[in-house]
Amino acid sequence: MADTHTATPYGLAHHFDDVEQQREAGTLGMWAFLITEIMFFGGLFLAYILYRSTFPDDFAAASAHLDWKLGGTNTGVLICSSLTMAMAVYHSQTGNKKWLIICLLLTMILGAAFLGIKAYEYHDKYVSHLIPGFDFHWTGHGSPKHVEMFYYLYFVMTGIHALHMIIGLGIMTVITVMARRGRFTPEYYAPIEISGLYWHFVDIVWIFLFPLLYLLGAHIHH
Amino acid sequence: MAAHIVGKKTYFGIFGALMVLTAVTVWVANFDLGRWNAVAALTIAVVKGTLVVLYFMHVRYSSRLTWVFVSSGLIWLIVLIALTLGDYMTRGWVKIAQ
């Protein structure tokens, strides 16, 4: 500890005593960051809960217009990507480089698929004149103003979620390149684990967004 | 202390549970249960989220400190929502003469 010139373990930064301390700090740091994310999305969820309970029928009518099949597919896609991400951590722990890279690539492909479907949905909303403040026309049931409020929340919530997905894809790219260069060992895999925490968190946000946005009007025939 | 390695079987089991629960939440939403629709949807979402946190994010095998971190985030979220909604829910209690 005193002499930093004795053999430093692989991947250890200068100010940590050992790899375990470094890993603990990294994981804890990511959890602290995820708490800030909970509060960040929390403000949006609060607004959603408030206005949904104020205008339940209008929100249900607006929600019925969203395609729950696409939303449901995206939920499945994200859960699959969470599985591949978890498997990537597993393969890094067991030192299986080939499968580690395959899992990371699969995670990225699934993440991209999610964004593709999301983009398609956004385009559909654009065509149906459902973009609040831009070109909003509502002819269905419910007060157009409250429906516009629903779509405003829909776009802000899913938009910020999609932004997190894009950042996640960026992180995954870096991790995959590092994995290809053989930077990880069964002793040093903290970056994969920490990125995984972020990825799973973004998945959890969607797990809540899906029923709240897509399903609350599913019982209404349209 | 090396980290706990969660086995493949666990991961696939959790994955299966998450997919089934997604199907259940879609299925339940097709019935008009009034306010219980929201309760059912949120309960299932909470269960799914908990599974991801505990197993995919390894909290079940993590230190007490991680548990404290995770729960403090949730508690603060509840504080934000509960105290704000507490205002909105009690606004109608006093009838002000027009």
Next chain:
Amino acid sequence: MESEVQNKAPRTHYINARYGLKSWLFTIDHKRIALLYLASITFFFFLGGLFAVLIRLELLTPKGDLVQAETYNRFFTMHGVVMVFFFLIPAIPATLGNFLIPLMIGARDLAFPRLNLLSWYIYVVGAVFTLIAIVGGGVDTGWTFYTPYSTTYSNGNVLLTGIGIFITGFSSILTGLNFIVTIHTMRAPGLSWFRLPLFVWSHYATSLIMVLGTPVIAITILLLAFERIAHVGIFDPKLGGDPVLFQHLFWFYSHPAVYIMVLPAMGVISELVANMTRKNIFGYKFVALASIAIAIFGFLVWGHHMFVSTQSVYAGMIFSILSYAVAIPSAVKTFNWTATLYKGSISYNTPMLYAFGFIGFFIIGGMTGLFLAALGLDIHVHDTYFVVAHFHYIMVGGTIMGYLGGLHYWWPKISGRMYPEGWARFAALVIFVGFNLTFFPQFLLGYQGMPRRYYAYPDEFQVLNVMSSAGASILGVGYLIPMVYLFWSMRYGPKAGSNPWGAFGLEWRTSSPPPTENFKVTPVVTWEAYEFSPVEETEVIDISTP
């Protein structure tokens, strides 16, 4: 010990380890980053002070004769925005906290040194946005950005300022995150939680607020920005939205933000009181846990800013009661500092003068806070100068006393030089007098009914306003004096030894200024917090020079 240091050949420390602008702009040394912050916040302190000068000049006379009402609105808004977000919130944590936390816990750096540098850059980027907004005409919404004025009607640079605050928020989040992880994982062997200096405890509590609260203001400002751009949104009554929701979200962060400002100052005061009386803080554990309690209770009281909004009266009652609860841990701290003085060997040097100032200001600010937490009284004095005086006593009287007291106390550690004690005491006195003369009349003005944020007022308020403006000019001079002599002392001050105060704590067991790696050997802590003993007075071991 002092001579021991002086006899050595020029020693390498964190300041002379490397030279050149690049070595500062790309440093990951927490001590250098602290100095980067020190320079930036000092700039913003004087910028915010400039707006205060303009405000007090306008209020010298009852008529609005210096500037237009619209211009005055911009002055007080820019004063608030700059002072709150760019000075007060980072003031102590980003400078003294950054510098001292690793030293106090015997670590070589914070847990994430690069993140620490990044958070300074984020601060600078946010600051640049805000500066552009100021140069481009400023904002007139008040620092609170209440909707729907800010979203719909204001013609100021709301967006640019909002983006600036949004970005700077992430600097605060990353600093808090870094502190939390550092305090959890990087403590030296033997340094258990209840052996930590109270400065570290209060910074831990502050970091909790930064991490849990700041994201909410971030999303709120984002929603405000969307709404301003898209002309629809959740705060807009046209869509059935409620503008008061903005106030809920805003104060969920901005009330605890007051504790982001004052908790670190409380940490400084605890250090000063213990070391300048050479006693352990009376009820150390209570003071430590009171910090955490303040952080937690601080989150439950935001509705007391909204007593006269459409908030329900029942929510108001709950918030009022909870606000009273914050007084308990605050009083615990105040009483325990005072009790520590009893039979202590008190040194009446500059840091201690600031500590006394803090305690006095905090008592006045805190007690008037209780007036305002009372539902009925708040209706009377809401949005008057009473409120302005109250929060200046806490935020300026409290935070700046702590900041200056801490800066003087740790100046020998930071710079390796002593400041001129005579001038420093004089400046402390000037600040104390100037501050009281500025803000005490405002309590009277507010109680008599003078509302805040007006550029003109009835003639009968002039005497008190002239007093306040006179006090402000004394206060301004008081702030300039330390600026001058601290700069002077960096070159000409007498050299300081490792521990010029005979103080306790790991930061005094390394040389002044400390080497880049803080300690040559990782210290092993075998003593309790503030365990002063006669032996300790004479033999503080300097473990940095083996």
